[in-house]
Amino acid sequence: SITLKHGAHRLGKRTDKQMQTWRNYGLGQFIHWGVYAIPGGHWEGKYYPGAAEWIRSWKEMPKEAYDNLYKQFNPEKFNARGWAKQAKEMGAKYVIITTKHHDGFCLWPSKYTDYTIAKSPYKKDIIGQLVDAYDAEGIDVYLYFSIIDWNHPGYRSSLKTEADRKEYEDFKTFTRNQLVELLERYPSTKGLWFDGSWDKAWIEQAEFADELGRELREMIPGLIIGSRFRADENGNRHFDTNGDMMGDYEQGWERKIPETIEDIHGNDWDCVMTIPENQWGYHSDWKGHVKTSNELIEMLVKSVSLDGNFVLNFGPDGEGNIRPEETKLAAEIGAWMDVNKEVVYGCGYLDWKKQDWGYYTVNRETGKKYMVVFNMPVSGALRVKVPDNTRPDKAYLLEQPESDITIEEIHRNEYFVHYKPMTPVKKPFVIVIETTESDADEGHYQKAKT
Numbered sequence: 215s216i217t218l219k220h221g222a223h224r225l226g227k228r229t230d231k232q233m234q235t236w237r238n239y240g241l242g243q244f245i246h247w248g249v250y251a252i253p254g255g256h257w258e259g260k261y262y263p264g265a266a267e268w269i270r271s272w273k274e275m276p277k278e279a280y281d282n283l284y285k286q287f288n289p290e291k292f293n294a295r296g297w298a299k300q301a302k303e304m305g306a307k308y309v310i311i312t313t314k315h316h317d318g319f320c321l322w323p324s325k326y327t328d329y330t331i332a333k334s335p336y337k338k339d340i341i342g343q344l345v346d347a348y349d350a351e352g353i354d355v356y357l358y359f360s361i362i363d364w365n366h367p368g369y370r371s372s373l374k375t376e377a378d379r380k381e382y383e384d385f386k387t388f389t390r391n392q393l394v395e396l397l398e399r400y401p402s403t404k405g406l407w408f409d410g411s412w413d414k415a416w417i418e419q420a421e422f423a424d425e426l427g428r429e430l431r432e433m434i435p436g437l438i439i440g441s442r443f444r445a446d447e448n449g450n451r452h453f454d455t456n457g458d459m460m461g462d463y464e465q466g467w468e469r470k471i472p473e474t475i476e477d478i479h480g481n482d483w484d485c486v487m488t489i490p491e492n493q494w495g496y497h498s499d500w501k502g503h504v505k506t507s508n509e510l511i512e513m514l515v516k517s518v519s520l521d522g523n524f525v526l527n528f529g530p531d532g533e534g535n536i537r538p539e540e541t542k543l544a545a546e547i548g549a550w551m552d553v554n555k556e557v558v559y560g561c562g563y564l565d566w567k568k569q570d571w572g573y574y575t576v577n578r579e580t581g582k583k584y585m586v587v588f589n590m591p592v593s594g595a596l597r598v599k600v601p602d603n604t605r606p607d608k609a610y611l612l613e614q615p616e617s618d619i620t621i622e623e624i625h626r627n628e629y630f631v632h633y634k635p636m637t638p639v640k641k642p643f644v645i646v647i648e649t650t651e652s653d654a655d656e657g658h659y660q661k662a663k664t
């Protein structure tokens with residue numbers, strides 16, 4: 215590997231207590247809220263086919279009109295306590311809230327620009343209310359911050375001229391000032407989720423960004439920052455020139471989930487997921503497939519089974535309401551978590567061969583192993599392959615600890631867990647499987663001659 219001044223500053227996972235807490239969350243909530251929720255994906259009767267929070271970039275949206283929307287932002291229905299209660303009932307252990315998206319509108323009264331909530335009819339600090347409400351529910355708060363800022367005069371996507379560079383210096387100072395301001399105002403923040411860091415102009419700021427990251431981490435010990443924040447001195451993002459991840463977890467899994475444990479390269483990671491195909495901010499007319507709670511629960515369990523966190527996005531409307539579709543899904547996920555949360559919290563990857571019926575998770579403290587079943591085989595026989603020297607002794611339904619499910623040995627290190635549900639299976643369910651580490655009994659299985 216080559217020597218880098220602004221590459222990864224740590225190899226391997228962070229092992230401190232704050233990161234252990236992050237690793238054990240399992241389920242998080244993303245909130246995308248801002249003035250883009252006012253048009254909600256429409257303008258003068260026209261439907262915007264893109265992501266609602268990007269409507270400013272739409273040719274049909276006059277920039278002037280968008281940039282004046284804040285003058286009518288007055289979300290009277292906004293109820294931070296209600297949002298936090300709903301997230302608690304869903305089972306979210308952390309929340310990531312947009313402080314400022316690419317449009318540059320600040321949901322907190324920043325003193326470094328007038329383009330903030332303080333200058334809207336609503337006036338009050340939205341971030342402060344959300345931080346207090348989620349803290350009160352015991353849900354850890356993380357702040358989303360977009361480096362891209364279409365409102366700031368010094369923002370550039372690339373630096374072509376000396377004038378660009380001079381303007382961009384102001385933008386760099388402004389960016390640093392806002393981040394320091396956010397951590398000073400909201401010291402209970404556990405981490406920052408950076409976005410909009412793909413511009414050439416920012417990629418060239420390896421030294422500045424590295425120094426800024428150091429300054430922010432000094433302000434809040436244990437602060438967690440993902441891999442999307444900065445590039446190394448050769449312009450490499452997420453992974454430096456030597457292939458080592460920069461930051462505390464990989465932020466590359468957006469609306470997609472790794473397939474195998476090899477895909478995560480031994481790093482912590484989160485998957486951030488939308489309910490429709492690709493809407494983060496509020497769009498009043500979702501087109502295409504809207505994910506069901508069964509689909510979202512499977513994504514959550516698949517993420518946990520591969521040592522990641524699953525962060526589900528909510529996009530409140532211009533009035534401050536959580537839309538009915540999201541309320542319904544939060545309730546359905548919450549109902550499932552009420553019964554099955556122990557297969558998510560504090561759990562991760564079990565190195566048993568993945569089977570078709572679903573996913574294994576294991577509790578990192580207790581070693582308790584779970585089979586989370588999504589696809590019941592017509593035979594009712596759930597195949598389980600165990601590592602050498604491991605013998606499954608007992609299996610029972612998590613919901614009925616007194617149940618005793620038959621385990622049949624069918625081959626060396628291979629078993630059928632026979633489960634015939636009494637009633638039709640409508641939601642994923644969990645079988646707990648207990649094992650004994652037994653010494654190798656070569657046993658009576660004849661290896662095939664080939």
Ligand SMILES: COc1ccc([C@H]2[C@H](O)[C@H](O)[C@H](C)N2C)cc1
Nearest residue numbers: 246265267268409410468486494
């Ligand atoms: C150009 O493709 C993009 C750019 C930015 C995004 C932003 C979304 O607005 C949302 O904030 C998501 C987390 N982020 C990656 C998504 C797709």
